[in-house]
Amino acid sequence: MGNQEGGTSKPRRGGVSKPRPGGMPKPKAPACCGMGPLAPQRAWRRCACPCHPGAHRRVAAVVLALAVTLAGTGGVAMAAGETAGVVRGEQPGLLEAVLFYLVATGVVISVLGICLSRSVVRMAVWLFVTLGLVALLYFLLAATFLGAIQLIVYVGGTLVLLVFGVMLTSRSPWARYNCRAWELYGAGVVCLVLLVSLCLLLGRAEWVGTQATTPGVPVARIGEVLLSKYVLPFEAAGVLLFIVMVGAAHLARDTKK
């Protein structure tokens, strides 16, 4: 791991920004994406960070995209006959709706952030936000246990592991890895088309019963099922974790003895 500060990485397009003390980046312009000295025109093309001062139009575009997406969500939901909730005579949960839209907006923004960040650490931060918001979604879905697990294991464990990975393997955690512009745009177009068609498809499908009938599953029930019906996979997962521990320890251990 001594290589971290040692090697001189090849200068890449956009340059390697200086490692900043303090670890966690603060999303503040203009240093946030290392684009400082660049002209706004070029920064517009290169900087994916919505908080860059040269990227007002970018921010506007993101907001627009979000609005379109949200409208699409609602529209598709309407088109799919998502009126069951109203029909069933309950109070339309206004709070639930507001919360959902807030969280969903957050998810969309943070996913965009992951997609458009170039620094791995920045991606990790956006992923942190995404995973947290997904945990909130679980809460909204009355899956409190899953939400907690998501926060503890995913956000607290897996993500930290990934960040460790970034730290351990990158000469500079701020190193960025570019791909060609056409790849970026091509992938973007493909994914947007995929998104739209997926939404349409899922909207068309006939889901059997779309009412939130169950009042959420108690944790005890999960434990019960886990130790009865799912006892075999539960144990298999235990063995799996054990094997993974051995394998990871072997791979990550220093070879020099």
Place this chain on the structure above:
Amino acid sequence: MDSAVNTIMSGSEPIGRQLLLLSPLLALVATLLAVVVAPLFAGRGVRPVVTVVLVGLVVTFLAVLRVTGEVAHAGAAGLLAERLSGMLIVDNLSLGYMFILLVFLVGVMWLWWTGSAPTEQDAPEFFILLLGSALGMAMMASSTNLLFIVVAMETASLSSYAIVGFDKKNPVGAEASLKYVVFGGISAAIMLYGISLLYGLCGSLDVAVVARYTLEALQPGGANVIVLTLGLLCFLAGIAFKMSAVPFHFWCPDAFEGAKIEVTTWLSVASKAAGLILLARLALTFCAAAGNQTAIPLLLPLAWVVGILATITCTYGNFCAYKQQSVKRLLAYSSIAHAGYMMMAVTVFVYVDPQRAPTPLPGIGALLTYVVIYLFMNLGAFGVTGLVAWETGSDKLEAFTGLARRAPWLAVPMVICLVSLVGLPPLAGFIGKWWILLALGATGGTLGWLLVLVMVLNTLISLFYYMRIVVRMGLHDTEAGPVRPPVRGVVLVNVCAAALIALFVLAYPLKDLTDRFAQALYLPVVSATQDGKQAVVSGLPLVSDGYVENRRPSE
């Protein structure tokens, strides 16, 4: 608390019997744990670890034998009751795969003992990972639940990722494992999204229910056809990754070239076979779900998907193998091609004859035969490659030049294995292809005959690159001195070559055996219960009469 205990016991089988049925898997896990514990008492040397593993494998073998007897005794009708909490089924197919796995494990250990053991510092870790992937594959072969399939596949995959990069100082191995884990992660994620869609549409993770629902919903004009297809395709992608079928094969040549040769050998047979057995089980489940005649035409598109995948896979593998310079990599591509041939066996279930119920059993019998034969072919070919690589330090084609003179005891088995891989009589490789061809032809459909043609044409294409090695060994010569491989390695590859000849002559006993393992399999029949949920209500075993019926050429 009582209810929890009751549900644990709810398999309608006493817990002791469930444990008995699980004993092969438990024995594998116990072996794994013993390998962890053994170094505490006997040090980290190679010898104690190997001893422990061998003892464990023998115990596992005995357990499999015992359970085979048990399953045979219980008969096909008993299989449903023995379904272990809805996750696993211990039937002939999974037991047959276990037998193959154990034999192959011993072969791979033998190879390891020849090549890597003298310099191995981390034998316990190696065997933990090897046994771990074996465990995962064994679980894959018997899962009947999407959740368990995911867990089993991840167990097999994660151990495989680690074991490919096991040799830490080797940069090629490190890179291979990186590519493997990246592609593996992607395919697993895609598969899980597909599973989530299937769960949403079918309301259950039970494969039988999914199959049943799929066949209902795939009726023309159904609203969910596209989403369902999407989910199925994503799910299939995950299995195709394990089989290294072509659009999902990227990892295969790299991982095979980068890994140690024992690991390559292991993955080339065991991991692919596990994927294929899983696919075969899915085909079986779908056929069971289509038990009523109306659903049969709906199976055809599924067969076509697998058939097209198989065609692309074997053709691509054969063409890519041609330009390889590394024999290891060449054999990796050849293993892709063979995965294609074996996938063809899985498409065997839809007949032209409307009188005949769909059954993949002839295909499964042919598949098992092929896997057994393929095991020896690959073990032999990779074994020779490994021995040459260990002695000369290179696995390039040049290292094989003049091998017929330099090491006839390696060259002759290599020729036998390669010719068997081409599929020429009088070697077992031909018998493997023969049963698949016959099963395909017996379906009498356009797909079947197309695949027959694809297979024979691919045999022709494959001749070129296999013969390149033969030409190097036999027809060229070099100044280099003789190669003196260790005796145990020579014994291994010659045993494999002898087995290939023996299995040709003994084609009938082999086929008889594999047919027995392809009979009386678990066939769930699903029907809707009152509260709208679907449940597996009864098992309809395919008895041997049905099998004979279905082997009959159609009109």
Place this chain on the structure above:
Amino acid sequence: MLTIGLMHYLVVAAVLLCGGIFVMATKRNAIGILMGVELVLNSANVNLIAFDRYLCRAGIDGQILALFVIVLAAAEAAIAVAICVNFYRVLATIDVDRATKLQG
């Protein structure tokens, strides 16, 4: 619109899925790609839990599967990070484009 239903969650999951695929396609960094994988896994999880909540015939299985997915994702991340670290130690980079010892 104000009643949050299944479709809303499915759309969010689709966004996660497409974002994950975009990340996998464009990032040139192994850990970056793994982050894309995490996104897709989360998308599957949101789907599963939403189905559990909204579909009458679904039970608790979706949540259990989601639980397992979280565990498996953690295990996969552990192995992947270990492999990356090892790879870095050998080659001092984890740039997938630079991993060119093995060519197609």
Place this chain on the structure above:
Amino acid sequence: MLSLIVFLPVLGALLCLVVPKPHVRTVAVLAAGATLVVSLFLVPTFLHGGSNPADVFGNGYGKLHHVERAAWIQGDEFTIEYFLGVDGVGFPLVILTTVISFLACLASWNFDTWKINRGVRAYFSLFLLLETGMLGVFVSLDFFLFYVFWEVMLLPMYFLIGVWGGPRREYAAIKFFLFTLAGSVLMLVALVAMYLQSGAAIHEAMEATSQPGVASAYRDATLTGGTFDLIEMAVNPVIQKHFASGLTRFLDFRFAPVMFIFLFIGFAIKLPIVPLHTWLPDAHVEAPTPISMILAGVLLKMGGYGFLRLCYPIFPTAAKEFALLLAVIGVVSILYGALCAMAQTDFKKLVAYSSVSHMGYVLLGLAVLTKSGFGGAMFQMLAHGVSSPMCFFLVGVIYERAHHREINRFGGLWLTMPKYGTMATIGFFASLGLPALCGFIGEFWVVMGTFEARSMFTWAPVAAVLAAAGVILTAGYILWLIRRVYLGPERDEYRGYSDASAREMGIMIPMAILAIVMGILPMQTVFNYTTGTLNNVLKHVVAMVS
């Protein structure tokens, strides 16, 4: 008996692997000789027929001798048999194979003096393995077994050419391998399809008659499923009807023509016919002399044997349909082969092309579906099986001395080497088709048979005339060859050459005797054994057609 004949060489091959190197060739020759001796024990069976062949083969097509059958791979309705037997078609070819193999083995005696002389054990083992493959093809009557032996022969031949051949051996070997394998994969498809179709036929008949099986016409058995039995497929009317009228499963072609073409291509590559012959000059030229003898003497006959055993009896209707096509190919092979031979300056290549020309007569004789045509084709196969190994050996003898094969650089060899020259004259005249030598009978009968067929095929006389023209071309190039190589003034560069050694004479004289005896006594040597079976095949074909 037949098993012994087939597997004696394998035993020899295994022995070759273990005995000390100097004794390997002795063991090999002994093994080949033993096989020859054992195969001669088949002769009495056929001699009993005497002047009346009907006694032996009068019981209809499929009257077999020395039958050995046992189930090999058996399923419920599925039996691949170990089924050996000989009739009038197989028997002469078995004898031919053992004789030529033995002589070729003797021709390998000077292995140590070859340019590439390493791996003596491997050479003789592969040689004997090759003999097993060839014998197996001629005696196996189960299609699966037939296919297996067909392929068994492939790999030894590949190595024999590829390791011990001439400068372009690698190319020639892989070309040979590839062509043959291309043909045999088609045969494999036919194998699967014919088995399944016969099964379908049986089941249809069972359902129609509600009997538990279909009685076999020629053996005491009841069929309940498909069969691989070649005779059964030919004589069982149920299967025959289904073959003739059925459709293929794939794309609904008519079954018989498709299968006929598949099998035809497989065998025609071996025969070889003109568009598919290009492997032959390469393989023959690059192969060492004994292997050329085997190639020309025996391997080419496997193609003709395949026609007589599979194509014609099993798919008679298709044979009638394709008669014109086959005849055209045959005539083209005759003429094209002869013209090519005429253009060659390489001695061995000339002989190789003459083989193409001669085998064209076999195809033509079969195509016209007359008694004389069939008899001539069969005789031509045997005659060529004697004369062409002799020619190749003659080339080999001179090549060993001169180390080149340029026809134009030779001259006056008869004067230098009188014994050799005499043998060469006999050999080449036999190949030419001089009356009283073996080549004449076959070609004459084929031309006769083609004329006879004019009542059935209007084009037959044209084909006959063209085939006769082929005889003239043959005479042209052979006489020209003899003039250039053996006649004329003695050349200085060859003056010191030793005449043929005792070993070489020992190899040539039997072939010369055979060539003469077959030319003078065609009935006693060949026709008495073959006519019955051939006529029955033909009767069967004609009956099915009309």
